[in-house]
Structure formats: structure tokens, C-alpha cells
Amino acid sequence: MLSAAAVPEPPGLSTGPRPLRYRSRLHLRILGRLQVRDAYAVDFTPTAGKPRQLLAFLLLNAGELVRVEDCISELWGATPPRSVNHTLQTYARTIRQALTRALPTERARLVTGQSCYRLVVEPDLLDAAVFERVSRLGMAAARAGDHHTAAALLTRALQDWGGEVLADVESGPLAKASVVRLRETHRAALEQRIDSDLHLGRHWDLVPELARRCAKHPTYESLRAQHMLALHRCGQDDAAIRVFEELKVILADRFGIEPGPRVMSLYRAIRSGDT
The missing domain is CATH 1.10.10.10 (Winged helix-like DNA-binding domain superfamily/Winged helix DNA-binding domain)
Structure with a gap:
């Protein structure tokens, strides 16, 4: 990498x-x-x-x-x-x-x-300032199609993320909005870094990482889609389908909903061999 x-x-x-x-x-x-x-x-x-x-x-x-x-x-x-x-x-x-x-x-x-x-x-x-600045550069590189630079910058930005924002401080009503914004920025940076790695053909390296992340965040559909795609590119279509089926069960049990269009479309494409 x-x-x-x-x-x-x-x-x-x-x-x-x-x-x-x-x-x-x-x-x-x-x-x-x-x-x-x-x-x-x-x-x-x-x-x-x-x-x-x-x-x-x-x-x-x-x-x-x-x-x-x-x-x-x-x-x-x-x-x-x-x-x-x-x-x-x-x-x-x-x-x-x-x-x-x-x-x-x-x-x-x-x-x-x-x-x-x-x-x-x-x-x-300040770690948050560095994280946001480098993340913006990485996201801009991805939008420009430069996935080598995007993956490198976003990897670097994510290295400064030491855990839950203000993990040992009680946040009041005004701080919580900023904490949520930082979490969303982190999630977007992580997902784009994985997308850039997929663009660069690093699916073998991503499979174990995505398995860990999906276990930690079982309802994150974007991570599930990335896991399915990485497995498919590794020739593991059966495993990719199991990832979808597990997501479908979890969403139904917890929220009474079906997977979204992105995951559903990818599932159908893998099943039909049209990817």
C-alpha cells in the first residue's frame, strides 16, 4: 500500500x-x-x-x-x-x-x-484540526480521480483518530452537535479510503479489515457493500452473499426494514454474475 x-x-x-x-x-x-x-x-x-x-x-x-x-x-x-x-x-x-x-x-x-x-x-x-484538514485533501483527491493520493492522505488522517470523540469527558448539549459532526466526517473519510483502496485493486488486504469493521458496526450498509465487493473480487461470491443475508436479517430484526438500493443492487449483480 x-x-x-x-x-x-x-x-x-x-x-x-x-x-x-x-x-x-x-x-x-x-x-x-x-x-x-x-x-x-x-x-x-x-x-x-x-x-x-x-x-x-x-x-x-x-x-x-x-x-x-x-x-x-x-x-x-x-x-x-x-x-x-x-x-x-x-x-x-x-x-x-x-x-x-x-x-x-x-x-x-x-x-x-x-x-x-x-x-x-x-x-x-490539535488532532481534530489536522484530521479534518488532511481528510478534506484526501476527499478532494478522490473526487479528482487520484486514488493513490486519496488513499494515502485518508490513511494518514485516520491515524490521528484515537477513539470515540472526548471519550472521557461528559459532553453537554452544545458540544454534542460538534461531536456528531466529527463522527460523520470520520465515517465518510473511512468509507472513501476503503473505496479508494478498492479502486486500486487492494481487495485482498481489505477483506479482513472489512470483516472486523462490519462486526463492530453490523448495520452500516456502506461497509457491508464494500465487504461484499471485496469478497466478490477475491472470487468469494458465496461469502459475499452471506454478508448480504446477515445484513438483511439484522435490519429486519432491529428495524423492520430491508437493505437499501445500493446493497440490494450489488447483491443481485453478484447473484447474476453481472458485476
């Missing part, structure tokens, strides 16, 4: 030598556990629940103005404490201390405005 190093580096993603103090590339992480780390991967993440929740919310909106009232809604909903403004300022101070200990202020800082906050970070420090 083409390595990510074989394609041109996107701006801001150079893998060349860096000064010694920047040994760790991604200092701020939300794709998985919340983390604030220095250049040597020393963890300075706040440990108390509410400061962590505020930090997560600000990182989800990095670079954007976030209103104080939105921070309050995110942390406490409709029942904020009586001293809410003072409490929020205390949490902001905790976040500033963590950032200052982990990073130079010119690379990451929390700015207070009039009734708002803005978390200013260099894009290559």
Missing part, C-alpha cells in the same frame, strides 16, 4: 526535523481521550470534571468566539450555580495554566473578550 510519505506534504504537516523541544506533534487531543501535552508528551490535562468539560467545548470550537452564555449552557444547562461567572473564570484560569505549562503562549492561548472566550491554537497542534 502506498505510504503517506509517498505523497506531497500538505501545508503545515511537514514531517521533517523539528527543534528538539517539539518532539510531540499533536499536543491537544480530543479524538479519543482529552489531552494537553507538552513537547515530551508530559500530560497537563486538567483533572476536575467541569474545567475538562469547558476545555473540551473550547477545543471543539478552537479559533472561534464562544459566548459566555454558551459556556454556561454547556456546563450547567438551565441550572447554573449562583456564582456562575466567578466559577467560569476560575475554570478558565485552570485551562490557561495547563496551556501555559504545556506550550509556548504564541502557540496556544485562551483569550477573554467581552462576554466571550476564544481558544487560539496553531492548527497543527
Whole structure:
């Protein structure tokens, strides 16, 4: 498989030598556990629940103005404490201390405005920012028909995905929308990377990966279709049909529905030998 190093580096993603103090590339992480780390991967993440929740919310909106009232809604909903403004300022101070200990202020800082906050970070420090930027480049390459570059870039983007978004932080009502958007971006990037690999004739490599992913996400029809196609191209039509039949049973049992047109059409084509 083409390595990510074989394609041109996107701006801001150079893998060349860096000064010694920047040994760790991604200092701020939300794709998985919340983390604030220095250049040597020393963890300075706040440990108390509410400061962590505020930090997560600000990182989800990095670079954007976030209103104080939105921070309050995110942390406490409709029942904020009586001293809410003072409490929020205390949490902001905790976040500033963590950032200052982990990073130079010119690379990451929390700015207070009039009734708002803005978390200013260099894009290559935050895993979600890097993931979204490289994913966009990979998706653009796929649309242009350059599947070698698309597969390499999307593989690289997906490597920064460390698990469920903010896996160890309670998300409030406003953060949840951003979390869902990141999940959808991840799913689209994964499916396009697999499609690009299929275009490149890598079906033998994809079969075991797709079997694992279908077991983890048994109702994802797009993954099932990709699994069926990979198996068919490996000459395993019987196995491809079993993948369809398993999906059909699961969808009927759980939701009372039939597989969608894409999967159904592929199933019929495999059965008839018209692929």
C-alpha cells in the first residue's frame, strides 16, 4: 500500500526535523481521550470534571468566539450555580495554566473578550484540526480521480483518530452537535479510503479489515457493500452473499426494514454474475 510519505506534504504537516523541544506533534487531543501535552508528551490535562468539560467545548470550537452564555449552557444547562461567572473564570484560569505549562503562549492561548472566550491554537497542534484538514485533501483527491493520493492522505488522517470523540469527558448539549459532526466526517473519510483502496485493486488486504469493521458496526450498509465487493473480487461470491443475508436479517430484526438500493443492487449483480 502506498505510504503517506509517498505523497506531497500538505501545508503545515511537514514531517521533517523539528527543534528538539517539539518532539510531540499533536499536543491537544480530543479524538479519543482529552489531552494537553507538552513537547515530551508530559500530560497537563486538567483533572476536575467541569474545567475538562469547558476545555473540551473550547477545543471543539478552537479559533472561534464562544459566548459566555454558551459556556454556561454547556456546563450547567438551565441550572447554573449562583456564582456562575466567578466559577467560569476560575475554570478558565485552570485551562490557561495547563496551556501555559504545556506550550509556548504564541502557540496556544485562551483569550477573554467581552462576554466571550476564544481558544487560539496553531492548527497543527490539535488532532481534530489536522484530521479534518488532511481528510478534506484526501476527499478532494478522490473526487479528482487520484486514488493513490486519496488513499494515502485518508490513511494518514485516520491515524490521528484515537477513539470515540472526548471519550472521557461528559459532553453537554452544545458540544454534542460538534461531536456528531466529527463522527460523520470520520465515517465518510473511512468509507472513501476503503473505496479508494478498492479502486486500486487492494481487495485482498481489505477483506479482513472489512470483516472486523462490519462486526463492530453490523448495520452500516456502506461497509457491508464494500465487504461484499471485496469478497466478490477475491472470487468469494458465496461469502459475499452471506454478508448480504446477515445484513438483511439484522435490519429486519432491529428495524423492520430491508437493505437499501445500493446493497440490494450489488447483491443481485453478484447473484447474476453481472458485476
